[in-house]
Amino acid sequence: MKRIALAALLTTATATSALAGGIDRSGQFLGPLFETGGETGSYFQFGIGSVEPSVGVSVPGLTGSDPLDTYVPWSAAIKLDVTDKLSFAIIGDQPFGANVNYSGLPIQQAPLDALGIEPGANIKSQAWTGVLRYKMDENWSIHGGLRAQKVSGNVNANAGTNGFRQLVASSDIDFGGLVGVAYERPDIALRIALTYNSEIDQGLTGTETPPGPPGTPGTSTSFTVTTPASLNLEFQTGIAADTLLFGSVRYVEWEGFNLTTGTGQYVNFDEDSTTYSLGIGRRFNETWSAAVTLGFEAEGEFVSTTALAPTTGSQSIGLATNYTQGNTTVTMGVTYAKLGDRQFGSAPVSFTDGEAIGIGVRLGINF
Template identity: 35%
Template sequence: MKKIVIAAAAATACATSAQAGGFERSATPLGFMFEKGNYAELSFGSARPKVSGALNAAPSVTTGNVTKNYSTVGLAFKSDLNDQISLGVTLDPTFGADVAYPTGTGYPIAGSTAKLRGDTLAVIGRYKINENVSVHGGLRSVGIGGDVSLVNGGSNFYRATFNNDRDVGYLIGVAYEKPEIALRVGLTYASETKHELDASGFSAFAPGGVISGSTTVRLPKSLTLDFQSGVAADTLVFGSIRWVDWSVTRLDAPFANPPAPLPPVNPLVSYAKDTITYNIGVGRKFSDAFSGAVSIGYEKTQGIPTGNLGPTDGLLSLQVGGTYTHQNMKITAGVRYVDIGNASALKSTPTSTTGNARFAGNNALAFGLRVGFSF
C-alpha cells in the first residue's frame, strides 16, 4: 500500500505551481529523499497563464494578456550511503516571472516587459534516527537575475539587465513516519538568501543615459509542513501548508524613477505581506500499476495593490494526476487549473492604498511530467 499510494500523492505536485505567491514557481522538492534505495528523477513543467486588466477610470483601455507561457525542467538524485544515511542533490527552477504588456492597447505602460529567472541547486542529507524519526538538512545555492524594459506613453525610458548573482543558504527539517499506515509528517525550514545584482542599460534619468550601479534583493525564507496518511485500504489523504516571507523581497532599479509629475516606478517588485499556501487532496490505488490523486490549493487574496510587473493576488486551484509504476520506473503526470486572484495595480505613489487598474477574471493551466527510476 505505502509504495503505490505515496506515488499517487506525488501526482498533483508534479504540475508546476503557476502563479503562486510572489514569483515562486516551485519549492525545492524533498519527496525524492524518502524513496527506497538509490533513486533519480527528471521532471518537466509547462504553464499557460492568462492575466489581463483595465483602467478603472477608462475600462475600455485594457492591457491584453500580460503573461507569457513558460516551461521548467528539474533534476533530482538520491543515494543511500547505508541503512541510516542518505545523500541527495536537486536542481530546481524555483523562481521566475515573464511579463510583457502588448503594444497598441492604449494602456499607459503598453510595451513594457520584465523577466526574472532563479534556480536552486541543493545538496541534502537525511539521517534516520530510528524507524519512525529522521532529520534532513543541507545547503542551497540560489541564483537570480533578469531584465526589464519600461515604457510610458509609447516611449521607452528605461532598460536594464540585472546580472545573475548566487548566494548560499540552508534548509533543515524533521520527519515522522509510520509505514504501516503510510503516515509521514515533515517540517522543513529554508533560509533567506541575499543578492547583489549588477545593473547595466539605459535610463532617461541617469547621467548620460547610462546605468552603472547595483541593487540588492533578498529572496524569502520559508517554512513548509507536509503530511500524508492512509485513511482506508488503498486510500491516502495528503496536503501541505507553506509560509513564505515575501514581505522582505523588494527590487529597486537604479535610475528608474522619472521626475514629477510622472508617478515613481520603484520598487519594481515588492510585497506588503507574506503568503500562506494550503493544499489538501486524496490519492487512490486503482491497480498494482496505477494510482491517481486529486487536490485543491488555496492562497488568500491580500487586497493590497500590486506592482504592474506582478499583477496577481492569491489563487484557488484544482489538481488532478496519476502515476504508472512498472518494475523500477515510475511515471507521474498531472494537470492543474488555477483561478488567479483579482488584483489592483498601477499605484500612483509608493504608499498608496488603491490602484487605478484592475486585473480580474484571470487563470492559468499547468501541466507536469515526472519520470523516476529506482536502482
C-alpha cells in the same frame, strides 16, 4: 503508498506552484529525499511541465491584452543511501520567476513601448540543493543542507520617482541553508515533515537604461535582492487499503521583498503568503494509481508599484496518474487554477478573470 502521494504532489506542483504568492514557483520540494528507492536505496527523477496563465486587463477607456506569458518549468533529483541511517539527495529546481509583458498598456504613468522599451519582466532562477537525512530511529529523522542559487533577468518599469528604466542584471551563485525534522509511521504510511528554508542574499550586477532610441547608453549598477525565507509542512497518511491522504502548507516571508538599485525601487512586496494543498491518492493495481489535489491561497494586497504578480491568490484542482512498470514510474498530471483579481495604479488598472492550465510529466526510476 508513498509513491502515490509523491507523484501527485510533484506533478501537480509543476503546474500550479508558480501561481502561489509573490513569484513563487517550485515550492522548494524535498519529496525525493524520502523515497525508498530500489535495491541500493537509490532513486532518480526528472520532471517537466508547461504552464499557460492568462488574465483579463482593463483600464478606464481601454481594454488591454493578456500580460501573462507561458513558461516551461523543469526539475530533477537523485537520492542515494549512504548507510541504513544516512541518505542524501541533490535536487534541482527553479524556485522563483516571473514572465509578464505589459506592452501597449498605460500602466503606472505612460506606455513604455511608445518610448522604445516594452514594459514587463522576465525573471529566472536556478537552484541546486544538497540535503542530508539522518534517521534517529524508526520514527524520527532530521534533515538539513545547502542551497546554491542563481537569478537573472530584466525588469522594464518605473524606478520609483526616477522614471522608467530597463534593468538587465544577473547574479553569481549565492548560498542559503535548510533544516527540518520528520516523523514517520511506516505501518500506516504516515509521514509529517517540517522544513525551514533560509533567505538568500543575491548580489546582482547589470545595466539600467532610460527610454530612448536604439543605442541609448545604459549605466552600470550593482545591488542585492534577498529571496525570502519559507516554511514547508508536508504530511501523508493511509486512510484505507491502497488509499492515501496527503497535503502541504507553505508559508513564505514575502513582506519586505524588493528590488532596489541606486536609481530607485522597481519592485516591492508588503505581504507574506500561505499556500495550502490537500489530496487523496488511490492505487488500483501494481501498474496504475491516481490522485486528485485541491489547492488554495487567499487573495492578498500587493502594493500598487508591483507588477510582477498581476494576480493574487488562487484556487486549483489537479489530477495525476501513475503508470509503473518494474522500477520505472511515469506520472502525468494536469491542473486548472482560478486566479484572484487585482487592481493597482492611479488609473486604476484592473486584472480580472485570471486562470491557468498546467500540464506535467515526470519520470521516476528506483535502482
